Amino acid sequence: MSSSLDPPIEPPCSVCGAPLTANASFCPECGASQRTYRAAPAPRSEGRRWWIPVAIATGGVAALLGGALLGRVLISDPDGDLAGAAR
Ligand SMILES: [Zn+2]
Numbered sequence: 001m002s003s004s005l006d007p008p009i010e011p012p013c014s015v016c017g018a019p020l021t022a023n024a025s026f027c028p029e030c031g032a033s034q035r036t037y038r039a040a041p042a043p044r045s046e047g048r049r050w051w052i053p054v055a056i057a058t059g060g061v062a063a064l065l066g067g068a069l070l071g072r073v074l075i076s077d078p079d080g081d082l083a084g085a086a087r
Helices: 051-075 081-086
Strands: none
């Protein structure tokens, strides 16, 4: 007993399980977006670590600058005025 008005098979709402109409971009019951749940692109593992070399480079530059500044402060203060003032 199949009618000619069978709705297209659509997976129910991934949030509340309500039946969805064809090409429904959001759930009519809870309003959850269905496009994001269905067509979520698989994240590329190699595309998520771009910040690691950047962080390393930034940290290295910061360490070099910090060391250079610290060295200059110590070298430019041979009399130990800063150390003396701290006492
Ligand atoms: Zn829903």
